[in-house]
Each structure stands twice: as C-alpha cells, then as structure tokens.
Amino acid sequence: MLNSRQLTLEQAGKFFFRLLFWVPVVFFSLLLVRNTIPYYNFSQSFSFIEERALLFAKPVYYWSFYLHIGAGMFCITASLVQFSTYILKRRRKIHIWSGKIYVFVVLLIGAPTGLYMSFFAKGSFWERALFMFMAIFWFLTTWWGLKTIKEKNVLAHKIWMIRSYAMAMTAVTFRIYHIVFYVLDWNHLKNYEISLWISVLGNMLIAEYFIYKQSKRYLKTFTI
Amino acid sequence: MKFYLLAGGLLITAASVYGITDYIKTKNKKEFQKMYKETAVTLQENVQLRDVKEEDFSRGKPESFTPPKEETKPAVAKKSSKSKKKQLVQSLRKLKWFPCLQK
Numbered sequence: 001m002l003n004s005r006q007l008t009l010e011q012a013g014k015f016f017f018r019l020l021f022w023v024p025v026v027f028f029s030l031l032l033v034r035n036t037i038p039y040y041n042f043s044q045s046f047s048f049i050e051e052r053a054l055l056f057a058k059p060v061y062y063w064s065f066y067l068h069i070g071a072g073m074f075c076i077t078a079s080l081v082q083f084s085t086y087i088l089k090r091r092r093k094i095h096i097w098s099g100k101i102y103v104f105v106v107l108l109i110g111a112p113t114g115l116y117m118s119f120f121a122k123g124s125f126w127e128r129a130l131f132m133f134m135a136i137f138w139f140l141t142t143w144w145g146l147k148t149i150k151e152k153n154v155l156a157h158k159i160w161m162i163r164s165y166a167m168a169m170t171a172v173t174f175r176i177y178h179i180v181f182y183v184l185d186w187n188h189l190k191n192y193e194i195s196l197w198i199s200v201l202g203n204m205l206i207a208e209y210f211i212y213k214q215s216k217r218y219l220k221t222f223t224i
Numbered sequence: 225m226k227f228y229l230l231a232g233g234l235l236i237t238a239a240s241v242y243g244i245t246d247y248i249k250t251k252n253k254k255e256f257q258k259m260y261k262e263t264a265v266t267l268q269e270n271v272q273l274r275d276v277k278e279e280d281f282s283r284g285k286p287e288s289f290t291p292p293k294e295e296t297k298p299a300v301a302k303k304s305s306k307s308k309k310k311q312l313v314q315s316l317r318k319l320k321w322f323p324c325l326q327k
Binding site (some may be wrong): 189 | 228231236238239242244255
C-alpha cells in the first residue's frame with residue numbers, strides 16, 4: 001500500500017514521462033504539417049518532385065501525391081487530440097468529429113493513394129513491399145478501429161487505433177531517423193532504406209508496448 | 225460504416241490493380257530505371273601548388289585601384305545664435321506687456 005507522498009511522486013513521474021513523449025510527438029507532427037504546406041504552391045522545384053519528374057508527368061501519380069500529402073496533414077492533425085483523456089471525457093464531440101475526419105481521410109484518401117504510389121517508391125523490391133504493407137495495414141487497422149467502436153468495444157477500438165496511429169506516425173519518425181543518419185554521414189540510399197525499416201518496425205513495436213500496458217491496466221481492474 | 229467499407233475497399237482494389245498495370249508499363253522505361261540511381265561523387269585530384277599558374281604580368285602589372293579619398297568635414301550642428309532664454313525675452317519685449325522688460 002502506497003502512502004500519499006509516494007502516490008504523488010508516482011503521479012508526477014508519470015506526468016513527466018507523458019510530457020517527455022508527447023511534446024516531441026506534437027512538435028514533430030506540426031513540423032511535418034508545416035513542411036507539407038509549401039508543396040501546395042504546385043511548384044516543381046522540390047527535390048522530391050524533381051527526382052520523380054517522370055512519375056509526376058502522369059496525372060494519376062500527380063494527383064495521388066497531392067491528395068496523399070493533404071490526407072497526411074489532416075490525419076496527423078486530427079489524431080493529435082485523439083489520445084487526450086481530457087477531450088475524451090469532457091469534450092467527447094471533439095473526439096468523435098476528429099475521429100470521423102481521421103477515418104474518412106485514411107480509408108478513402110491516404111491508404112489508397114499510398115498504395116498506388118508504393119509501386120513506384122524509392123528503394124529495392126523489399127522497400128516497395130514495405131510501403132504496400134504499410135498502406136494495407138493502415139487501412140485495415142483503421143477499419144477495425146471503426147468497426148469495434150461501432151460495436152461499442154472500447155478496448156479493442158483503442159488497440160486498433162493505436163496501431164493505426166503508429167502507421168500514420170511513420171511519416172514523422174522516418175524523417176527523424178533520416179536526419180539522424182544524415183548527421184552520421186551515412187550513404188543516402190542506405191540511410192533511406194534503414195530509416196524506413198526502423199521507423200515502421202520501431203513504431204509497430206512501440207505501439208505493441210503501449211497496447212500491452214493498456215491491456216495490463218485493464219486486466220488489473222478485474223483483480224479483487 | 226458500410227459506405228466506408230465499400231468505398232475504401234473499392235479504392236484500395238483499384239489502386240492496387242492500376243498500380244500493378246502502371247508499374248508494368250513504366251518499369252521498362254530507361255528513364256524510370258535511371259530515376260533513383262545515384263551517381264557516385266568522385267573526388268577530383270588534389271590540386272597542388274605547382275598546378276596553379278602564376279599570374280602573367282608580361283604586359284605590366286595592373287594598376288591597383290584605390291578610390292580617391294573624399295575630404296569630408298564632420299557635420300556639426302549649428303549653434304543657435306541666441307539662447308532660448310534670450311529669444312523668450314525678446315518675444316516678450318515685442319508684446320510690450322511687461323514694462324519691466326522694456327529697455
């Protein structure tokens with residue numbers, strides 16, 4: 001049995017670690033959104049577009065790209081408020097509406113355009129396969145998240161949405177790893193490939209860790 | 225919910241089918257094969273001091289240009305000839321309201 005001082009210390013520690021996790025997440029998410037906005041002047045002078053000039057000549061790829069980055073912006077911004085317990089308990093409508101935006105954007109825009117673009121992604125066959133897996137996994141986890149909440153299964157909804165969010169966040173973590181390896185002076189293509197694998201697998205592992213913790217806490221409530 | 229499943233499923237299927245056909249069409253293009261290839265950056269041979277030719281002064285050394293110095297005087301604010309107090313006294317004299325100030 002913990003006394004009140006120990007409890008306060010424990011709570012303060014938890015709050016600190018939450019802050020340590022969420023401050024960089026919010027910062028880098030907003031940075032990604034900010035860096036995406038310039039693409040909407042439809043200029044061809046970005047290195048990403050210049051490198052793929054052949055693909056951007058195709059209208060389907062061209063519009064897929066712009067829809068995909070727009071969807072990414074919306075889904076990352078919408079998902080930032082989804083994990084707040086304050087909003088979930090006191091402003092449930094915000095949670096519901098941003099959730100609807102997230103689901104709509106992922107299922108109808110983000111995942112399909114991502115899947116199409118994955119066929120032409122940079123890297124070897126395995127990197128393309130990874131992009132395809134990401135798009136399908138993102139679609140399925142979001143779909144399962146929606147299905148479970150419709151069935152009023154809140155715990156399963158949380159679990160599937162954590163997995164879906166982990167996939168959405170690969171866009172952010174990939175860039176962080178990419179910058180870190182760039183500073184370490186790694187070869188560009190090697191850096192790209194390794195950053196991609198680490199971001200996808202790393203995010204999945206982190207998501208599973210959070211799910212494990214969530215389930216453990218949930219199971220604790222049944223103990224007498 | 226059914227709408228999401230139907231529309232999303234349809235879009236995912238369309239994306240994968242169109243992606244495969246489009247990829248098969250473009251994969252044989254030379255431009256596509258070259259697209260992501262990185263050209264290795266080769267370091268140029270070290271330039272040594274003897275490789276750098278000295279400047280040719282056979283036609284005489286160019287005169288170095290030095291801009292002529294302009295004589296500029298430091299700007300000095302003009303002192304007002306009359307102090308403020310004097311100006312005030314004069315203006316009051318003009319008004320002739322204060323007889324004590326009249327000469």
